[in-house]
Amino acid sequence: MTESTLSAEAILRKLVSFPVLGGESNLPIAQWIRGYMNDLGVVSHTMTNDDHTKIGIHARIGPPVDGGIILSGHMDVVPVEGQDWDTNPFEVVDDGKGKLYGRGTCDMKGFLACCLHLIPEMMEANLKKPIYLAFSYDEEVGCQGAPALIDDIGTTYAEKPKYAIIGEPTMMQPVIGQKGICVLETTVNGSAGHSSRIRQEVSAVHEAARLIVWIEEKMNELIQKGHLDDRFDPPHSSMHVGSVTGGIAPNVIADQATFEWDMRVIPGNTVDQILDEFHQYCAEREEKLKSIFPDFKITTTMGHYPVPPLDTSADSDILKLVQKLTGNHRWETVSYAAEAGQFSEAGYESIICGPGSIAQAHRANEFLEKEQLQLGIAFVKNLIQELSL
Template structure:
């Protein structure tokens, strides 16, 4: 099968983050095993989802992991011109479908190159590591990585995470932590604002806290490799209140925190908790049942930072011809691989500008170049 034919099959599985992915992972497993390669599945607790890993080549150390995810983001309420789960080739040379860019294009490049991998005289192995639920917090990554480390006696050296980068090596990623905050105040007539506790007013103080905290980080923590070059805090949603003359008793808001690799997201989280406790102590003198509840929307997706002179950058340069590295602020599984001891780097076909939007696409040129990158890796590992 060609890369495009495999991509056409992969995008036909409408696996959203949180959904069971067994249908697509079983198809991938059958495809890989048809070439005589042994695969391993790593299931979630209720066996409704699974990650897959396998090794192609000799059982020696120093190999390369090719990492991707099988889930995609929703299409509901997006103005698609075509069926999102059917690959459509248009005259502009682009292939349209949900997941074509993020990141089933990379999976297709890996799978299309598998026949060449199997026939090659590899001196170092290549591993596939395909996960579930990346789009809702990289939920399958840790178990997948732990199973890789316990399954093989040898230790892989590199992990290439194939997110869409236009095949540019990405050497750094911020951590991402999303918190859901619920403020419960006391309802009442707006004329009694000083006798009640407005959930909206208290929520506004949390927004101001986030702005003030970020202003301090701008001055005290900086990494010019990133844009913006500091850790960031952003309130993305806020909901509450029913009328201008009614004191709101409930407000919910979401806080997105993205930290530089050198900053500690757990400390930032605790600073928020401490602030909320202070506000509770102050306002319970007026309303004893006042609460601010902070919950994780999903756990922290860790940051990672690879030195620009690392062997991983050299490896990507050798197989793509591109040594011009960059950094990103979006989430990926790179931090998990880095924390597990692998030299992680992000590099894959397609543009992140196309991800998560209506009429997502990957160009045929990028898909072909992505396949060429994996083929070049095979040649590189034959040396």
């Protein structure tokens, strides 16, 4: 069997065999995908990160005219360390009962396999509008690779794609909304001393606690002011502190404390808006306490650039198209973040729809049902047919 005649399942097996985790170099899997495309006569384009250890890939199949559709997915996966797998996570195992086990089968190499498998059919079709394949890196560590990939698509092609379909696992159910996310780290620099001098020193732990309470109260304030969107569960922006470190002993005033937190914002709220208020509160605390300890300081850094929410209209053309292609006439929203919000922010009508269940993502014994793989293939086939009319 040559590369040009690989089945979707065979391609999935190859993709899963590359243990490329988010944050690591993805050159092996990216180079294989590029070679596969090249063997089929597809001209692919790449963009790289600053140290050239990661590659984003995009390609156009069809005429260079406005109105095309981007099919997008990420090449990286989450770690398997500490998970109790029954099989080798980087080898696809067929259980003989309709399930394909392996890291990334569901999230989201199954969708990539559907797209790559159907490249010959895309090239043979009389497409009236182009199909763009766009594969990113570092999605699993904060959707870090998509912005540069999206920018490169915008500068490479003279024409303008209209839609973007991001193939995250949704059981082929159209998803028109996602929450945005931002991961942050806040460090408080206080003054060390004997615990009996708590009024003469500035405890970093105490101040960190005040900031954590502010974060929770801010979330509650947004809820009380009616910043709600019933399409989501929970129906509001959430803020959560996941880890706190600081101090060395109960009788020593802590000179440093750090906490890590995240924000997941509904459409209508913005990370910048909430952060501005947080920074203002931090500035107030600094101004008050510098009289006690001049070097008192609060520093907040982002783990990655904020991922914007997705808020595609229920009346949008992209939803109508995906409903037609899948036969699923309902729509949903999700509380996790994905690259769809970034494509939408760049001006493409965007939606999330792909094979597999999100319930299988990021866990031991991740699997993709063969039926879902076939539904993904049928979806892309229907798209090819739709763009050939």
